[in-house]
Each structure stands twice: as C-alpha cells, then as structure tokens.
Amino acid sequence: MRELRIHGRGGQGSVTAAELIATAAFTAGVFSQAFPAFGVERRGAPVQAFVRFSDEKIRLRSQVYEPDYVIVQDSTLIRDVNVFSGMKDGGIVLINTEKNGEYNVPAGVKVIAFDATKIAIEEIGLPITNTTLMGAFAAASGEITLEALKGAIEERFPAKLAASNFNAAKRAYEMIKEGAF
Amino acid sequence: MPLGIGCTARPGQSRNNKTGSWRVYYPILDTEKCTKCGTCQLICPEGCITQNEDKTYAIDLDFCKGCGMCAEECPDKAKAISMHLEEK
C-alpha cells in the first residue's frame, strides 16, 4: 500500500485533489481511498487530505502518518506545519513555490519544487493549483496516468473548466517528465 | 381486548366510557321554556347535548357528567335547564 498526504489551505482544493487522484487510480484498476482531515472549516486554514493506493481492498481508516508521497499546495505552510513528518525513505514531495529554497526533508526524500501557481494562472486564470499538482503527481509518482486524470477531471468539472484544468495538469506532467523544474 | 400494534385505536372508543355514571346532579330541560338558542349545546364539555329534527334539544344522560354549565349559561330570559340531585 502506498500513501499520499496533501497539505493545503481551505479553498485550495486539497480535498478535491485527493478525490480526483483516488478516482483516477481506481479507474485504472487500483483500489484507492481518499478522505479529508477536517479541522476548522474555514478558508485559509491549514487542511490535510489523504489518498491510499493498494492492490487489495483498503480497510485501514486512520490518517496517513508515514506517507510515500506528500503534496504541499502552499509553501508558506512549511513554517507552521511539519509537512514532511513521517515521510518514507525514497518518498517524493511536491512543493508549490516560486522560490528556489532548501528544504529540511528526511533522508532519501526527493523534493520536486516548482511554481504551480504560475501554471494555474496562465492556464486556468485562477491561482487554484490542485489540478496542476495532480499532473505533477502523476508524472513523479506513476500512481496515476495522465489519461485517467483527464477522465476524473472531466467527470468532475463542466467542459470548459475541465479543459483548462487538464491543460494545467498536462503542462505540469510534461514539465516533470522532462525534468524541467 | 388484545393490544393493537403501535397503540392504534379505531375512532369512537370513548363511547364505551359512559361518563354519566360520575354524575351527582342531573339536568332537566324544560322544552316549554327553551328558546332554542343552542348555547347549552355549544358549551357542553362532553358534547352530549344534541338538537333533534324538530329543533328541540336533548341531553344524553349516558354521558352527561352533571357539571351544570348548561344550566348556568342558559340565558336569563329562558332558564330552561335546572339541576337535580341524582338518586343512586
């Protein structure tokens, strides 16, 4: 079983990201589970969402404490929340940031930091980065395919919004695949 | 009587409970004095005063509890209802 933890702020679409990633994984034939950790239900408050991937039915209901993957939607969270907590050796963390920073990650964790906000604004016209980061996650982890992600996005959003969101996801996917970050 | 499921009841069950037995005083209606105003029927708490087809009123003593409200409220100009001690 592989586990993903998404850190974001209320309103950034972290829960939606978890749901769409789980949907994409499931449609490609993997058992998946997505759920939020609701804190104060308020815009801007730190939130977490979780995804599990497994070849067998998933029974575990606890939150994710030792993730294989972490997505950080907003790098300012790193000051307040230990977003790298419990990450496994060989794990991957995706960080949305416009800066080139150094991160104090556990040993063996690969950091992929890039400006998802810029891509989201250019493609969608909004600083909502969840779909962009989903594309990057697909490329970096291999847990979901770009095609399955397209299906999940199209199922969730109206056609026009789905198209722009998928363009953002695809751009991030290709960027990560090419190692251009 | 066996219990119904959900404590259901058919209407009219209170007819089985003849409240007239509680009575100490019973009313007598003088049809000569009665102006057929209907006040007694309106105020009777047991609903045991009914109007006959000939517009006169009748008191059902099976259910009359003898409260005397009909006698009290019968208008001064008629005073057609009087209360009398029940002999038991």
Added chain:
Amino acid sequence: MTMQIMEGSIAVAETVRLCRPQVISAYPITPQTHIVEGLASIVADGRLDAEYICVESEFSALSACIGASAAGSRVYSATTSQGLALMAEVVFNSAGMRLPIVMGIANRAISAPLSIWNDQQDSIMMRDSGWLQFYAEDNQEAVDLHILAYKICEDHNILLPAFVCFDGFILSHVYEPVDIPEQEAVDAFLGPFNPYQKLDCNDPISFGMYATPEYYLEFRYEHDQAVKRAAEAFKKYGKEFAEQFGRDYSELVTQYKTEDAETILIAMGSICGTIKDAIDEMRADGKKVGLLGIRCFRPFPSEDLRALLGNAQRVAVLDKNVSLGAKGAVALEVKDACYGMDLPIYDYILGLGGRDVRKSDIKNIVALCEEGKGDMFYGLREEVL
C-alpha cells in the same frame, strides 16, 4: 457487480433512491449534509418520485416522517449528533407507534464541548428507544444495510424503525469503491411498501394512543419482543440479501480470525477495518488475535457472542462511546452477555470526538489486555489533564 468510486454520503443517497422512499424529510447537519443534499438533488432532478419535505428542525423532520409513514408511505430521514438529540421525543414516539422508518446516522460526538467529529455517542444515546441499530464497517455495508433495513423493518412480524449507522467523516466523507446495486435487483428484494395499517379517511384509526397502567407494561413487552424478533429477521433477510446481491449479511456479528484467537477484540463500525489490518500484523508476529464486529447493536446479539467467545482467553471491547459513570455501552452489553463465563472482559473507551485510531493503538490495547489492564479511557493526553 460494478464497482464505482464515490463519496460515502453519495453512495448512501443513491442507495436510498433505489429503495424508492415516497417521502423524505430531513434537516442538514454536519457530517450528514451531503446525504440530504444528494437526495434533494435526486428528487429535484426527477430521478426519484418522492415528496422531499423541507423542515425547520430535526424534530419536525422525524415528525413529518411519522405522519408520512402512518399514512402508508415508505419514508427516509438522516441525521447525526445534536440533530438526533433534538429528535429525541419523536424517536421514541415513532418506535412506539411501530412505524418502519429507516434513518441514516452519520455518527458524530455530542456537545458540550462542541465537536463535529466522529464517535458513536449519538446513536448509543438512543439505544433504549426501541429502534433497531445497525453499524457499517465500510461504505459497502452502509449501502447494503440501508436496503436490508427496509426489508427487516417492514416485515409485519417486526414493524420497527431502524438506524443505519456509519461513522461521520470516516465513512460519510471517504471516497472508496462501492457497488451500487441495480434498480431491478433492489425492487425484486424489497418490493413496494405494504403497510400493516395506515391512516385512511374512509377507515379511520389513530396511532400512538395513550395506554393506562393496565396496558402500558404490555405495550412495552410487545415492543421488546418485536425488537428481539428482529435478530432472526436480520439473519433470514441477510441470507436472502446474499442470494440477491452476492454479499452475505446472515450474521449479526462479523468474525475475523477468531477460530484460534486467544485475545478477541469486539468493536463496532469503521474501526473494524483498522483492527483487521492490525490483527494481520500481530498474527505475523505470532499473536493469536481475532475480531468480532457488532453489525447489529439492537437487538443485541448476546447469544451469538457467548457462542463465539467460548474459546477466547480474554476480551477487549473497544467503545467509541461512554455511559459516563459506568462503562462503554458495548462493554456493558458484552459483560451482560458473558455473565457466568470464566472470561476476563476489559473495556477501552477510545476515539471520542474524532481522535484518530491507528494500528499501533490497537496493538497497545491488545498488550494492555494481555497484562490484565483495562476498563479505562485509552490514549489520554496526560499533559492536558
């Protein structure tokens, strides 16, 4: 069978649609909201021919359900926590009137202190109301138990309302694969609602009349007998369910690796999944641990538990509720069921108000149980006491 991935609340709403309730009345409350939003959309979109009655409170919601059920409709409601507390009077009334209402409970803690998060104190609060209570381990069970609940409740030999309980957020808000049955299969299993008696202007009756001291005791006895009969009905219809849908519900208590277990855990709801994973890991380390999951809390499966605990050396009951001043509700029942058996039974109150329960917690509890330590709140943060 077609597995789909969706949120638990939506899976429940879609299943309720398949049960064809004619009247739905509910008041939104976290974490039940997505269910009633889903049902409101389903009715508004014409996917279900039902009256959706908007009300101003949970008290009114269940009151409307009483009227509709007494008038001969299949009805549905859903609530949680404070909403259920506000319904209290109507919960008891609907049970006493023996109306086969099905209500989803997205289990949540009770105020004060205010908590929107999961435990099972809310439905446990209503354990003496005469409603049946079923608990789902995952969303597939939440789906299936809704269908099964209508079948059991509407049996003229039962005629009782039922809670279908599933843990708030943990199940109501989780996306996971679930098989939503076909309409034809649900129709074949349930059939149309056939009321035992109903409000009818041409043949009038009244429901829930008063009972004098000569009758009240007998009414309560008959109500109790009906709740107890529901155990056999659950098993019978659970077996029929397996024939129709391929998933077996013929037992009130689910078993996991109990045959040779020295330590048996007893729990209710979504925590059972985490326990099973923990058991697999403990068994890999040579510990003989098993789980009995209480799927039906009312009626309580006392005899089933006695039989299933015959070979155990010790029992740990995990309660996501507490009867303050006594113990957890499940532990009290288990101790009663096992009275006279030479079997130590320990209670662990845990996971209240959304406190996460991990596999490591389950292992710690098994260790405590082996040391003979129990009847305690597990996982207290001593530093804040």
